[in-house]
Amino acid sequence: MRNVISRHYARIGRSGGRASTPAKRAAARQNALKRWGRVPSRPVLPVETLRDGTWYRGLGRNGKVGLWDARARCFWTIAVNDFPDPARFPSEPLRQVRLKREDYFLKAGGSFRPAAAV
Numbered sequence: 001m002r003n004v005i006s007r008h009y010a011r012i013g014r015s016g017g018r019a020s021t022p023a024k025r026a027a028a029r030q031n032a033l034k035r036w037g038r039v040p041s042r043p044v045l046p047v048e049t050l051r052d053g054t055w056y057r058g059l060g061r062n063g064k065v066g067l068w069d070a071r072a073r074c075f076w077t078i079a080v081n082d083f084p085d086p087a088r089f090p091s092e093p094l095r096q097v098r099l100k101r102e103d104y105f106l107k108a109g110g111s112f113r114p115a116a117a118v
Contacts, residue, residue, distance in 0.1 A: 042059070042113065042115055043115055044058075044105070044113050044114065044115065045114045045115065045116070047073075047104055047106070050068045050070070050114065051068065051070075051117070052068060052069065052070035052071070053067070053068070053069075053070075054067070054068055054117050054118075055067050055068075055117070055118040056068060056075070056114035056115070056116065056117055056118065057114070057115055057116050057117075057118050058112055058113045058114040058115045058116075059112070059113045059115070060075065060077055060102045060111055060112035060113070061102060061111040061112075062077045062079045062100045062102060063077035063078055063079060063100075065077065065078075065118060066102060066112050066114065068114070072101075073103070073104070073107075074101050074102060074103050074104070075101070075102045075103070075104070075112040075114070076099050076100070076101060076102075077099070077100050077102055077112070078097065078098075078099060078100075079097070079098055079099075079100045080095065080096070080097050081095070081096045081097075081098075082094070082095050082096075083095075083096065
């Protein structure tokens with residue numbers, strides 16, 4: 001069994017680096033755009049379509065999931081921080097869990113970009 005697996009990896013290894021596939025081309029294109037500072041933008045939901053009390057998946061400074069609060073016109077994300085205690089380091093860090101406010105990204109100082117409802 002071991003020889004069969006090693007022969008298989010030897011065969012695909014020879015052509016693996018040279019073979020051109022759509023996935024390799026897409027990854028190379030994405031890496032080049034990233035190096036040049038032209039990352040393709042992800043779809044973002046407009047403010048008018050957001051529903052109060054709904055969780056949204058997206059990109060934010062403090063988390064990737066946020067709860068839309070229509071009254072405050074902001075997202076609430078859950079932030080978890082571990083703070084090491086110098087007296088007990090490296091064991092038992094102090095954990096802090098809190099809600100953090102993130103505004104919609106088009107608002108001045110906003111940082112949450114909602115992509116889809118959860």
